[in-house]
Amino acid sequence: MVEIVDSHTHVSMLSYEGLENMALAGVKKVIGCSLFFGAKHAQTLFDHFHQMLTLSLRNAAQNGIRLFVAVGVHPMGTPEDWPRVVDALPNYLKMSNVIGLGEIGLHEGSQREQDVLKEQLKVAKEYGVPVILHTPPQNRIEITKKTMEIAASVGIEPGKMVIDHANLDIIDLIEEFGAIPGLTIRPEGITPQLLLNHLERFQRGVLNSDYSNLKPNDPLSVPRAVRYLELNGVPAEITARIARFNAEELFGI
Ligand SMILES: [Zn+2]
Structure with a gap:
C-alpha cells in the first residue's frame, strides 16, 4: 500500500478513532482545512484555528499522523467581521504547521462571497502560499469560472491553487487554467470506479476525503480508493x- 496524504479534511470534526483508523489504513499526512459552520464572529474562527493547531495536532501525532493546517474564511461560515480574520491570516502563515489558505471560495457566488475570496487570495499571493478552493454542488461550471476570474484578477499563480471537489464537469476547465484538481472521494463526488475509469484525466490531482460532519462522509475514502486502484492493476x-x-510537492510537506 502506498503512503497516503489526505489533502483536505475538516480535522476538528474528525474523531480520535477516525484518525486512528486513517493511520491504520496507511494515511501518513493530513491537511486540516478551516470550516466552522455558521461562524458569526472572527473570534470563533480564531478559536477554531487554535483548536486545530493544538488538540487536532496532538491527536494526529498520537496516532503517528503528521497534520498540517490551512486557515481561512469558508463561505459556509463567514463572520460578520470577516476582515478581522483576513488581517490576521499573515500571522498564522508564519506558524510552522500552517501550509496555506483553505478552505476558501464561493458557495452561492454572492458579491460578499466574492469579496471575501478576493481579499484572501491577495494574502495568498503576497505570501506565496498554496490555496485550497471550494466548489459547490450547484451551478458548478459558472461558480468555477467565477472563481478563476477572481484568481486571475488577483494575479495568483494557478499552479498554487487546488480547485477542489473536481469532477468530469469541471476537470477540463481546471486543466486549462493550470490549477491542481482536488479529487474528493465520496458517493456523490468521485467514486473509486469513476477515478479508475478516468484516471488519465485526474492524474495531476490530489486525493482527499473532505471529511466533515455536514453530510455522510468517510474518513477512509482515500485508502479505499487507493486499494481499489491497486486491486485493479493500476x-x-x-x-x-x-x-x-x-x-507533498504542492504544499511542501
Ligand atoms: Zn471541505
Whole structure:
C-alpha cells in the first residue's frame, strides 16, 4: 500500500478513532482545512484555528499522523467581521504547521462571497502560499469560472491553487487554467470506479476525503480508493502521484 496524504479534511470534526483508523489504513499526512459552520464572529474562527493547531495536532501525532493546517474564511461560515480574520491570516502563515489558505471560495457566488475570496487570495499571493478552493454542488461550471476570474484578477499563480471537489464537469476547465484538481472521494463526488475509469484525466490531482460532519462522509475514502486502484492493476507509481506526491510537492510537506 502506498503512503497516503489526505489533502483536505475538516480535522476538528474528525474523531480520535477516525484518525486512528486513517493511520491504520496507511494515511501518513493530513491537511486540516478551516470550516466552522455558521461562524458569526472572527473570534470563533480564531478559536477554531487554535483548536486545530493544538488538540487536532496532538491527536494526529498520537496516532503517528503528521497534520498540517490551512486557515481561512469558508463561505459556509463567514463572520460578520470577516476582515478581522483576513488581517490576521499573515500571522498564522508564519506558524510552522500552517501550509496555506483553505478552505476558501464561493458557495452561492454572492458579491460578499466574492469579496471575501478576493481579499484572501491577495494574502495568498503576497505570501506565496498554496490555496485550497471550494466548489459547490450547484451551478458548478459558472461558480468555477467565477472563481478563476477572481484568481486571475488577483494575479495568483494557478499552479498554487487546488480547485477542489473536481469532477468530469469541471476537470477540463481546471486543466486549462493550470490549477491542481482536488479529487474528493465520496458517493456523490468521485467514486473509486469513476477515478479508475478516468484516471488519465485526474492524474495531476490530489486525493482527499473532505471529511466533515455536514453530510455522510468517510474518513477512509482515500485508502479505499487507493486499494481499489491497486486491486485493479493500476501501477503503484501512478497511484502514489495522486495519493501522495502531488500533494507533498504542492504544499511542501
Ligand atoms: Zn471541505
